[in-house]
Amino acid sequence: MDAFVTRKKRKCSPPPSPQVAQPLDTDGDAHEESTDVKLAILSSLHPTIDQETLLDILLAHDGNVEATSQTLKTRLPKKPSTGNTVAAQSSLRSFAVSSASSDSAPPSKRAKVLSRKGATLHLYDPVDISEHTPCTIIHNFLPAEEANSLLKELLEESKSFDKITFKLFDNVVSSPHTSGFYVGSYKELQEQKHEYVYNGSRMTDVRTLTPQLERVKARVQEAVNQEIQERIRTRYGGEKLKYQSPKPWTPNAAFVNCYNGPQENVGWHSDQLTYLGPRPIIGSLSLGVTREFRVRRILPQDDTTTTHTTNNDPNITNTNPDLAGQIALHLPHNSLLVMHADMQEEWKHSVSPAQAIDPHPVAGNRRINITYRHYRAGFHPRNTPRCRPCGVPAVLRVVTKKRENWGRYFWMCHAGNVPGKEACEFFRWAEFDGDGEPVGVGEGELEGRLEGVEQENVNQEKETQ
Numbered sequence: 147m148d149a150f151v152t153r154k155k156r157k158c159s160p161p162p163s164p165q166v167a168q169p170l171d172t173d174g175d176a177h178e179e180s181t182d183v184k185l186a187i188l189s190s191l192h193p194t195i196d197q198e199t200l201l202d203i204l205l206a207h208d209g210n211v212e213a214t215s216q217t218l219k220t221r222l223p224k225k226p227s228t229g230n231t232v233a234a235q236s237s238l239r240s241f242a243v244s245s246a247s248s249d250s251a252p253p254s255k256r257a258k259v260l261s262r263k264g265a266t267l268h269l270y271d272p273v274d275i276s277e278h279t280p281c282t283i284i285h286n287f288l289p290a291e292e293a294n295s296l297l298k299e300l301l302e303e304s305k306s307f308d309k310i311t312f313k314l315f316d317n318v319v320s321s322p323h324t325s326g327f328y329v330g331s332y333k334e335l336q337e338q339k340h341e342y343v344y345n346g347s348r349m350t351d352v353r354t355l356t357p358q359l360e361r362v363k364a365r366v367q368e369a370v371n372q373e374i375q376e377r378i379r380t381r382y383g384g385e386k387l388k389y390q391s392p393k394p395w396t397p398n399a400a401f402v403n404c405y406n407g408p409q410e411n412v413g414w415h416s417d418q419l420t421y422l423g424p425r426p427i428i429g430s431l432s433l434g435v436t437r438e439f440r441v442r443r444i445l446p447q448d449d450t451t452t453t454h455t456t457n458n459d460p461n462i463t464n465t466n467p468d469l470a471g472q473i474a475l476h477l478p479h480n481s482l483l484v485m486h487a488d489m490q491e492e493w494k495h496s497v498s499p500a501q502a503i504d505p506h507p508v509a510g511n512r513r514i515n516i517t518y519r520h521y522r523a524g525f526h527p528r529n530t531p532r533c534r535p536c537g538v539p540a541v542l543r544v545v546t547k548k549r550e551n552w553g554r555y556f557w558m559c560h561a562g563n564v565p566g567k568e569a570c571e572f573f574r575w576a577e578f579d580g581d582g583e584p585v586g587v588g589e590g591e592l593e594g595r596l597e598g599v600e601q602e603n604v605n606q607e608k609e610t611q
């Protein structure tokens with residue numbers, strides 16, 4: 147990516163993304179950014195052009211994002227994306243795809259992954275979704291009145307949401323949707339504003355959870371914990387996955403997205419692990435217009451011939467990356483999607499632009515999505531590594547591109563995203579205990595972490611620590 151995104155000349159400092167939609171984040175290796183990242187950037191720059199066209203043109207330019215973008219600007223007429231309308235409802239079970247589709251079936255009898263590259267498999271049935279993706283879905287989650295009331299409140303709130311912005315070729319590029327970030331208390335709000343660093347900047351707009359968001363949080367918490375237990379029982383052999391806390395999941399923040407119209411979207415990404423820790427679980431409530439939520443397994447790029455299995459679901463075996471096709475889940479109003487522990491590190495997700503949508507009686511063309519998240523205390527920036535020369539909290543990533551070290555976590559310098567700074571060489575493998583708490587961040591390092599902090603907004607952090 148460094149070949150395509152210059153980090154040297156910075157003209158301004160855009161508001162950061164609190165968690166994602168920032169194509170420079172959770173994408174694998176330290177030295178190489180993926181096609182997905184390039185696609186996400188292109189998608190942000192050219193939101194009306196569908197992913198397949200973007201990919202074709204990107205390949206024709208040998209992966210050069212700048213050249214691709216230039217071609218798109220000058221040569222391609224703007225046209226709406228195709229092929230993303232919400233398809234008719236069906237259940238895989240009606241297609242005799244597999245001999246067994248029940249969660250209680252032994253893994254060897256479960257259906258193999260059915261998607262392949264270039265094809266999108268549409269899933270609606272909660273059993274199919276649970277079977278073929280790291281997600282579970284609950285339809286009609288809230289009492290209807292409560293869902294509508296929350297929707298109305300968030301539609302109102304979203305009027306003051308901003309687009310997430312990030313830098314590209316010295317320009318500031320906006321995300322193709324708007325977002326707001328909510329935390330549980332005034333203290334947490336202050337911490338988010340003054341202690342957390344997102345892509346090199348501070349967040350300026352942090353809000354406290356409204357009473358409705360708080361009430362729904364409690365319901366989401368209860369449901370997600372039930373789903374986790376069910377998943378452990380039926381898919382993970384009765385044991386919690388590595389790096390998950392044995393304690394119940396307790397969300398303490400909500401990230402709210404608003405997609406105003408069919409073209410608003412979010413590109414392929416995984417959510418940032420830096421403050422959530424490894425294998426985070428996320429409860430995602432959708433309100434308003436139904437949109438497609440696409441998921442796709444991440445496979446090592448150099449794994450073209452050998453068999454690849456995941457450590458938590460050895461049943462799902464891909465013999466080559468062509469099996470990493472997209473799966474589209476349809477998220478109707480008032481549906482709760484649980485992204486389980488194997489989602490962020492092993493899969494990517496996106497909300498694709500739609501050719502057409504069915505207007506919702508309350509929301510019109512808009513969709514609201516709330517992701518409830520748990521910011522872990524052990525991953526507060528005061529507790530995580532920070533490189534000595536830069537003083538900026540390191541970002542947590544996972545290796546996904548190469549088979550060698552696949553799935554290994556690492557901390558790396560993120561100062562390259564700070565205006566006026568360049569990233570240093572800081573890189574360190576991340577170690578966690580069995581419950582996913584960071585280990586090996588020593589006192590000496592803490593002292594080191596507070597040295598050399600020059601950049602203005604990071605100085606604030608010094609004062610608050």
Ligand SMILES: O=C(O)CCC(=O)C(=O)O
Pocket residue numbers: 165166167401403412417430439495496497515517
């Ligand atoms: O809108 C959605 O359903 C997903 C949003 C998302 O992926 C995110 O905010 O990280």
Ligand SMILES: [Fe+2]
Pocket residue numbers: 166415416417495
């Ligand atoms: Fe996400």
